Amino acid sequence: MAYPNLSLRRHLPIIFLQLCVFSGEPVAAKISALIVFGDSTVDTGNNNYISTLVRSDFAPYGRDLQLENGRPTGRFCNGRLTVDFVSEAFGLPPLVPPYLDPSRNISDLAAGACFASAGAGYDNATSDIFSVLTIWKELEYFKEYAAKLRSFQGDDRARETLTEALYLVSMGTNDFLENYYAVPRGHAKDYHTAAAYGTDYLLGVAESFVRALHALGARKVDLNGLPPMGCLPMERALLGGACTEDYNVVAEGFNAGLRALIDRLNAELDGARVVYGDVYGPVADALGRPASYGLENVEAGCCGTTGLFEMGYMCNSRSPLTCADAGKFAFWDAIHPTERLHRALADAKMNTTLHVFL
Secondary structure (H helix, E strand, O other): OOOOOOOHHHHHHHHHHHHHHHHOOOOOOOOOOEEEEEOOOOOOOHHHHOOOOOOOOOOOOOOOOHHHOOOOOOOOOOOOOHHHHHHHHOOOOOOOOEOOOOOOOHHHHOOEEEOOOOOOOOOHHHHHHOOOOOHHHHHHHHHHHHHHHHHHHOHHHHHHHHHHOEEEEEOOHHHHHHHHOOOOOHHHHHOOOHHHHHHHHHHHHHHHHHHHHHHOOOOEEEEEOOOOHHHOHHHHHHHOOOOOHHHHHHHHHHHHHHHHHHHHHHHHOOOOEEEEEOOHHHHHHHHHOHHHHOOOEEEEEOOOOOOOOOOHHHOOOOOOOOOOOHHHEEEOOOOOEOHHHHHHHHHHHHHHHHHHHO
16 A cells, blocks of 8 residues: 555545456446546646646656656656546556657557646636646547547447546636636636636536537546635745635635536436536645644645745756655645645545446
8 A cells, every 4th residue: 555644444445446456356337538637736748748838847746756767747746646546546547648748649548548738727818828728628639539539449439438438627726826816817807706706607617618528428527626725835825824714715615616516417418427526625634634644744845945836847856955755745836736645635536436436
């Protein structure tokens, strides 16, 4: 077991599924592939191949990614992401490949592909801030992928693959932190409160996106909520170490609206099963009970100097104060979780996903 400090109970769902997969025991249902959309929380390297400053394809990012011998892959983390652990738990590859990697062919992507782009948001104007992929460009690439899959597997098998795949969507934080709360752009300028921007506009985009996925054959969707974004190290720094609770209230309101949206989608979309991916709860629990997760520092990132402001190019191999053991930290840089927290998020997610899709 990778992290003995975590409770056995947290690992039981993943262990059970892996035992079924590796022993050849049948499972009640299958996940044929993991298809990922979103931002830096799930981008496995697509930004390496577009013209943007939002990148992490350099050291010390990836230094603990043992499956790549410590090579930086473009993940905003010291190791693997939640989606990598989820993929492995379903018996799929332990690293979800980025679709834009030119070294990958369709056979490499048939069991899963990531279309996410670090810096992206539901609002196109958010993605435009850093010249990254919009959510709709991610969908265009997925359509291209689906066409390649049909050519590779044949129409019937490809249709089955796309129907039985799990579609994971994770974004929204950038719309608030990089757009609304910074210098409002696009639709963010039309709303007097962050809460209204989230519930009245962003949730509408999320709904349109899931409906578009459904029209393309998606039936199993994991739609993720927001984390306690006021407790990210960069936001804590604004209040001298305390969480920015106003931001957390907005995140909780958005998540409540997302759960209501999911209920409606399940009622209206034929054959669909959309689940709510709770990020807020597991992260808040880890930050509130760090010792239970083997964590010692939940207020600053491992990488950089203070760990309160550095991310991307500011977190680099010349940062002299980067911590020696990222496993003791909840955050790798001022925004992004460490592999340990990603693993905890995957464990929590599988508790939901397994009950629904096994």
